[in-house]
Amino acid sequence: MNAVHFGAGNIGRGFIGETLASNGFDIHFVDVNSTIIDALNDRKEYDIELAAEGKKKIHVSNVDGINNKDNPEKVVSAIENTDMVTTAIGPKILPFIAGLIADGISARKANGNEKTLDVIACENMIGGSQFLKGEVYKHLSDDDKKFADEYIGFPNAAVDRIVPIQHHEDPLAVSVEPFKEWVVDESQMKNPAIKLDTVVYVKDLEPYIERKLFSVNTGHATVAYTGEYLGYKTIGDAIADEKVLKQVKGALKETGDLLIHKWNFDPAEHKAYQDKILSRFENKYISDDILRVGRTPIRKLGFDERFIRPIRELKERSLDYSVLLDTVGMILTFDEEKDSESVELQKMLKEDKAIDVIKKVTGLKDEDLVNEILASYEAKINK
Numbered sequence: 001m002n003a004v005h006f007g008a009g010n011i012g013r014g015f016i017g018e019t020l021a022s023n024g025f026d027i028h029f030v031d032v033n034s035t036i037i038d039a040l041n042d043r044k045e046y047d048i049e050l051a052a053e054g055k056k057k058i059h060v061s062n063v064d065g066i067n068n069k070d071n072p073e074k075v076v077s078a079i080e081n082t083d084m085v086t087t088a089i090g091p092k093i094l095p096f097i098a099g100l101i102a103d104g105i106s107a108r109k110a111n112g113n114e115k116t117l118d119v120i121a122c123e124n125m126i127g128g129s130q131f132l133k134g135e136v137y138k139h140l141s142d143d144d145k146k147f148a149d150e151y152i153g154f155p156n157a158a159v160d161r162i163v164p165i166q167h168h169e170d171p172l173a174v175s176v177e178p179f180k181e182w183v184v185d186e187s188q189m190k191n192p193a194i195k196l197d198t199v200v201y202v203k204d205l206e207p208y209i210e211r212k213l214f215s216v217n218t219g220h221a222t223v224a225y226t227g228e229y230l231g232y233k234t235i236g237d238a239i240a241d242e243k244v245l246k247q248v249k250g251a252l253k254e255t256g257d258l259l260i261h262k263w264n265f266d267p268a269e270h271k272a273y274q275d276k277i278l279s280r281f282e283n284k285y286i287s288d289d290i291l292r293v294g295r296t297p298i299r300k301l302g303f304d305e306r307f308i309r310p311i312r313e314l315k316e317r318s319l320d321y322s323v324l325l326d327t328v329g330m331i332l333t334f335d336e337e338k339d340s341e342s343v344e345l346q347k348m349l350k351e352d353k354a355i356d357v358i359k360k361v362t363g364l365k366d367e368d369l370v371n372e373i374l375a376s377y378e379a380k381i382n383k
């Protein structure tokens with residue numbers, strides 16, 4: 001069996017690649033990074049190192065690479081014959097690869113390939129694969145849409161493993177934390193016969209993706225933005241400061257209250273899940289830049305993203321969201337010249353009224369909440 005995986009970056013090589021390979025798949029990685037693609041084609045293998053005592057190595061083989069910028073037709077032909085498509089490319093990039101996936105689906109139809117296929121977006125977002133489906137369908141004819149409705153599934157997924165930006169001489173080497181969790185919505189699959197060992201299949205992904213995004217990612221981002229505000233550069237240094245630790249614990253308490261209320265999670269189990277997350281952020285074998293974890297602050301301030309959605313839903317339930325609100329004030333001060341969204345956000349805040357920027361980036365219509373965010377931001381910049 002073989003898989004086409006879009007995004008040969010940190011999580012692509014460091015988690016999705018490992019899982020597909022250990023399940024016996026040959027992997028065609030698709031990326032625009034020619035250094036990585038050339039190295040994959042030269043060597044057809046790479047190593048993953050576990051960031052923990054002993055630094056165990058995991059060998060991944062039977063891989064190659066396709067540069068979708070130079071050879072889009074090779075991507076289409078790989079999709080035409082593949083058993084699975086996965087992505088780990090970033091939510092904003094999905095629309096740019098949708099056309100290639102659509103062409104691959106059209107080619108399957110044209111060649112009478114009626115083998116069912118699942119396309120799984122492994123991105124940090126709610127409803128990632130279904131979002132990708134919407135983008136792919138924009139490129140399909142009505143007939144090809146009917147074919148896709150019958151044979152192509154887009155099951156949503158949640159993936160969890162911290163993989164920082166890599167600094168090795170070997171462009172394929174990747175160091176990852178030992179923890180890993182990949183959950184797929186089984187009810188949206190077209191080919192449920194392909195079940196990957198170590199992947200968890202569930203009938204309803206929503207509680208899992210919300211638990212992940214509003215615990216791991218809200219927590220991580222809280223460490224990043226509070227840390228940046230206090231002058232730190234790495235997650236490890238930031239979380240060692242008790243002010244940052246207090247902030248992340250406060251944020252997790254609030255999202256935990258929401259998740260327990262909404263999904264009936266067992267409070268003791270949820271507390272253990274949160275404690276595990278904090279210990280993962282403190283992993284001394286990993287150096288994770290605040291710049292990476294805080295990247296794309298406009299995306300992270302989105303209506304359904306890791307801060308605004310829990311705040312909205314806590315407010316609806318008359319539950320406390322003061323720490324999340326305080327953190328949103330700090331996100332708006334995130335000023336990193338290497339992050340184009342941070343540059344754009346700061347430019348907007350200089351040129352426009354802060355209240356209008358807040359409305360625009362969060363999509364909020366609730367005037368009271370917008371004013372609360374404005375007050376939180378002003379408190380941060382006037383300190």
Ligand SMILES: NC(=O)c1ccc[n+]([C@@H]2O[C@H](COP(=O)([O-])OP(=O)(O)OC[C@H]3O[C@@H](n4cnc5c(N)ncnc54)[C@H](O)[C@@H]3O)[C@@H](O)[C@H]2O)c1
Nearest residue numbers: 007008009010011031032033088089090091123124162163
């Ligand atoms: N790194 C993590 O800890 C982690 C964990 C879970 C989920 N995720 C999610 O996985 C996704 C990828 O994150 P990452 O950390 O691996 O990022 P990354 O930047 O390391 O990898 C993304 C890869 O996509 C490639 N790419 C960008 N534009 C492309 C295009 N148009 N066509 C083909 N390839 C393109 C880049 O060259 C890069 O190799 C994100 O949605 C992220 O939220 C990351």
Ligand SMILES: O=P(O)(O)OC[C@@H](O)[C@@H](O)[C@H](O)[C@H](O)CO
Nearest residue numbers: 124159160161162163217220293
């Ligand atoms: O990838 P982002 O930008 O959505 O979030 C940054 C990190 O919080 C994220 O990559 C985590 O490391 C990962 O989600 C852990 O599973």
